[in-house]
Amino acid sequence: MLWEVEILSRPEQIDREGQRILGEARLLGLNSVQTVRAGRSFLLEGQIDEAVILKAMQFLLVDEVVEIARVRKPAEVDANDDSTATGQLFNVLYKPGVTDNTALSTRRALQQAGIAIEEVATCRKYWFDRQAQSNQINVLAQRVLGNDAIERIVRGPLQMTTLSFGHTYQLELKHVPIRELDDQALMKLSKEGQLYLSLAEMQTIQKHFRDLQRDPTDIELETVAQTWSEHCSHKTLGGRIRYSDEHGTRQFGNMLKETIFAATQQLRKEWGKDDWCVSVFKDNAGIVTFEEGENVCIKVETHNHPSAIEPYGGANTGIGGVVRDPLGTGLGAKPVCNTNVFCFAPPDTPHETLPPGVLHPRQVALGVVAGVRDYGNRMGIPTVNGAVFFDERYLGNPLVYCGTVAMIPANRCEKKVSPGELIVALGGRTGRDGIHGATFSSAELTQESETISGGAVQIGNAVTEKMLMDVLLVARDRGLYSAVTDCGAGGFSSAVGEMGEETGAVVWLEKAPLKYAGLTYTEIWISEAQERMVLAVPPENWDEFHALCASEGVEATAIGQFTDDHKLTLTYDGKPVGELSMEFLHDGRPPVIREATYSPKTDGSKATFAPKTDYTDDVHKILSSLNVCSKEWIIRQYDHEVQAGSVVKPLVGVMCDGPSDAAVIQPILSSKRGLVISNGMNPHYGDHDPYWMAFAAIDEALRNCVACGADPSKIAILDNFCWGNTERPETLGSLVRAALGCHDAALVYKTPFISGKDSLNNEFSYVDEQGVKQTVAIPSSLLISALGQITDVRRAITMDLKSVGHVLYLIGETRNEFGGSHYALVNDLSGGSVPRVNRELAPRVLARTHQLIAQGLVRSCHDLSEGGLAVALAEMAFAGELGIDIDLGDADATTILFSESTTRFVVEVKPDDEARLREVLAGVPHQKLGVVTETGRVEISGQGKKLVSAANEEFKQSWQAPLAWS
Structure with missing residues (x-):
């Protein structure tokens, strides 16, 4: 009833x-x-x-x-x-x-x-x-x-008789007649079957089964599509690319290995026995050393396409999925904090301008924030760092980056699968949610995506994952399993396929616990239902492992066994439904072969802007621009205090409402050693030159870490490339150029990439009222996440001014660099060079600034980024509720106030420490700016006149108002 x-x-x-x-x-x-x-x-x-x-x-x-x-x-x-x-x-x-x-x-x-x-x-x-x-x-x-x-x-009123749905499934083995299809029919199958494979890939599959003299079953075809998807195999970044730019033409056999991977390998070779990387680019997350007996790992993922269709569920499972990455790294790491970065279209976009099939940006933002909030808070993991970017080009294709940092015992960083071990599904049950998630994430969004791919959206259950996490870590410490991975994109298909790559596996699909009846064997295999892990459990440990899980209310089921035949064998009720060789599955995909071109968009000339007598209004406009303004409405929804290790939080200052440069946490409460987490990203720079965008993003992530006290000699970074359709040579060319920037910057700063992720085809297509196809492509968006370390969290520094009478210094070199700057954006100006890192100077600036902080000379420190010096000074003043009196001398006012040149800091020091500061900074550009006052006003003079004058409350109001949503 x-x-x-x-x-x-x-x-x-x-x-x-x-x-x-x-x-x-x-x-x-x-x-x-x-x-x-x-x-x-x-x-x-x-x-x-x-x-x-x-x-x-x-x-x-x-x-x-x-x-x-x-x-x-x-x-x-x-x-x-x-x-x-x-x-x-x-x-x-x-x-x-x-x-x-x-x-x-x-x-x-x-x-x-x-x-x-x-x-x-x-x-x-x-x-x-x-x-x-x-x-x-x-x-x-x-x-x-x-x-x-x-x-x-x-x-109207509900009129229902039952909540039940589904039916008992009767095995019906399906074959896909692929051997006789022509090229057009192959591509129709690829699209309509949501395989999203290229013609060359479909032809390779066709030839493989012709050689076997049979057609594939549906589950075999789906397995290959999941494994070969862009999301799972990163085939574009790892492909063969012929790249041409103003310097000539270059061939890549594997672009990713020859740029980002190569930089890390070169650094590790240089360090030799002092190498502090533990595991890079081979597990679910990258691992580096922390202190004796403990290592730390980090992973940042994207969940863009699902978030475009169902913002809450997409972001919810985005954070849930990235939490499982460290849990599936080595033998399991304990999450200690989360991060997130969002990219939305402007929230004031008129509803009537929305293309068909597109959710309003405000609705997307509300759903995404709620999804991340609910999952992290309910799992008891603090969200400590992040950013939000707005651009019209994210309409229909928002970006949702989610990251997790976790601690792992030094003796639990390796895993090994052996034949005879049981394949165990742990955690949530399997349903139809998430069908085709991996292949869907590799496709361009269209106005029909919500209709045809709604099943690719999952809804997470944080409580289930919290229970899974707790029991997994206990089982790890008891040594009850020998390998683990998360069940993410592709579901069991990817998890079991990857774990059994070196051995082989047989899977009994009918054994998988289901949410409801009626799932076919293929749906069970490729479902991306959340909160599931796959483990390799020695048979002799099964009873103890199963009893442990049952005692905590976590479901654990043996669904197969690893073999030694190097085959993936799938059965249902004892009947074979699929068999693939591991060699074909993992090594049979034809390489992506593409052309990439890049043509410089600017000549690097200096910007020539008319000088002004008063720049106060410009500071207000930049502070109130969407990419600079306060994100307090979002930040306040996250729990920063859970686990009791949060030291420097996202908002700092007297009223805890100033923008922190980075987060500092104490992951092991018995140790004073800390982690510093930050990020760097500026898509507007990519409009000018993706190479220098990559350099600037890395520089920003590093200087954010250093500003809070991290040692620049031990900072690990991660890359997350979100790009448009890379089948276009010019789009792929911009990606290659950014990857080259990543490679060169990593070597300049001697900071290794330890993990990464790419998300391509981030475009939205629709047919307008005139029947013409329109495409909205995201800007080239590279997120760099940084994981730094600080020897004593008590020495962490925040950006808010501390005391009247202290002196302010600018460290670093300021140049006329306005390409992609906020001064140009808010004033609708064009031209100018994108910021370019001084390769010789930048590492020294970071090292010397850290030296000042380590010696206890710095009371506050703020890096210069969006908006330049003027915005940094205003933020320091209103966060500390103190005034400043600055004199810039005869410098060009526009350049010194608003240039966004990289590798610069403002530091606050005691007058008695000025001599020591100048001694440490010998050979590094620096200048005295002025003093901290008690006026509560920002007063900046130059060339004999007042350039900026405003009360802190006025600047703070401009900064807080745009996103002060209730």
Whole structure:
């Protein structure tokens, strides 16, 4: 029997959700909508009567202090019954098969309380006044109330009889007739089957099965597609590329190995026995040494396409997936903090300008932030660092970077699979969520993506992953398994395929625990349902391992066994459904062979801007620009304190609302040694020259670390390339140029890349009203994440001014470099050279600045980045609630205030320490700027006149206002 418990806020309470929907209606111009009332309901199914439902309501479902509720049977509701509220009713429910975490938790809690509930579902309810126009409500329903990728909207009272869906699956082996297809038919199969493979790849598969004298089964074809996808194999960056630029033509046999990998290999060779890298580019995360007995690892992933379709679920599982990467590194690492970087289109984008199939940027931002927030907070992992970028070109294709830092014992950094060991699935159950996730992530988005690829969106359950993490680390310390990896892109297909590459594996697909009945053998194999790990467990350890997991309420199931035949064998109910050689699966893909070209877009000339008598308004405009303004609305939603190791947080200063350069954490509370986490990214520089964009991103990540106290001689970095369609030679050329910049910068700074990830084809295509195809390509977006170390967290430095009378110094060289600068952007100016790193000077600036901090000479330090010196000084002043009095002398005011030249810092020192500062900085450009005052004002003079003058509160208001969302 099915019951509905309908819950509303009491009339005297504020209906926050109803107010939110009404506000969205106003933003959309839907003025006929005058009132909105929101509610929710639980749908409960089982052999139960009304007395049981009332007990459930009192026990768990309803807070009678602030809520009212009623019980009804959906199957018996009169279609005209609006007795709970007048007006037009809309119900929003998850589609069948989509994970409903609230329902799962509710069912578990009720069952544990002895209430015999079999199934639970949740529903959101909205009532609109009767005067609201139907067409306007429909617009609101489509754009605000629900997301068609995962939810269904039912108008009027629910009329249902059951929550059950699915059916018992009967094996039906399917073959795909590929051997006789021509090229056109092969590509049709690739697209319509969501394989997203090239013609050469489809032809290679065709030849392979012709040689075997049979057609592939559907599961075999899907396995190859997952393994060969861009997402899993990084085939473009690792491909053969003929690259041409202004310096000539160069051939790459494997571009990734010959640029980024090569730089790390060269550094490790130079360091010899002093090499502090432990594991790079071979596991789920990169590992470096930390202190005796403990190492540290880091991984940053992207989850872009799913977040474009379903922002909450996409970002939610993005952070859940990257947390599993360290858990699957070595024999398992314990996460200690998370990071995230988001790229959105401007939130004030007019709704009427949105292409079909595109969610509004504000809706995307709200969903993404909530998804990351909920997962990290619920797992008890602090989110300590991040950034947000806005650009019109992210419309339809937002970028969601998620990272995790974790600690791993030094003797648990290696794994090895041996024949005879059991293949064990640990954690969540398998459903249809995430089907084709890996191949979908490798394709261009279109206005139909939400319809054809909605199954590629997963919904995560952080509580399940927290339980998985806890039991996994206990099993690791008991030595109960010999290898582990996460079940991410491609699901079991990728996880088992990768683990068994050197041995072989047989998988019993019917053994996999399912969320519901009816999944085919292929769906079980490629599902990307979340919170699953795959382990290699020696048979003699199985009983102890299984008992440990059961004692913690975590499901562990043996679904196969590793073999010694170098084959991947798949069975269902004892019948073979697929067999592939590991050699073909992992080494059979034809290499990508592409042309890449790059033509310089600027000549590197100096910018010539008309001088001004007052630059105060320019500082206000830059502080209030979307890429500089405060992200406090986002940051405050994250827990920074959980695990008790947070030292320098994302917001610092007197009121804890100034922008920190980096995060500092104490991962082992018994040790004073700390980690420093930062990032660098500036897509606007890539519009001018991707080579120098890469250099600048690395420089920014490093100087952010150094500004908080990290030793620049031991900073590891990660690359995350998000690019457009690299089948275009000019787009691929910009990527190669950025990779060359990464290679050269790593050698200049002597900082190794230890891990990375690429996400290509980040473009959105649609057909406009004239029937013409339009494509929106993201800007070339390279994120550099840095992991530094500090010997004593008590020496960490923040950017807020500390004391009146202290002296401010500028360290580093300022040049006329305005290409991609915020001064140019806010004033709609063009021209100028993109910032170029001084290869000889930059490492010395970092080293000497660190020396000043290590010697205790620096009270505050802030790196110069977006907006240059003027913005850095304003931020230091309002964060410390102190004033500054600066004199720039006869320097060109525009250049010294707003140039974004790299490798520069402002430091605050005591007057008594100036002589020691100048001694340390001998041979490094530096200049005295002025003093810290008690006025609470920013006063900057130059060339005999006042250039900037404003109260801290005025600058702070400009900085905080743009994204001060409630």
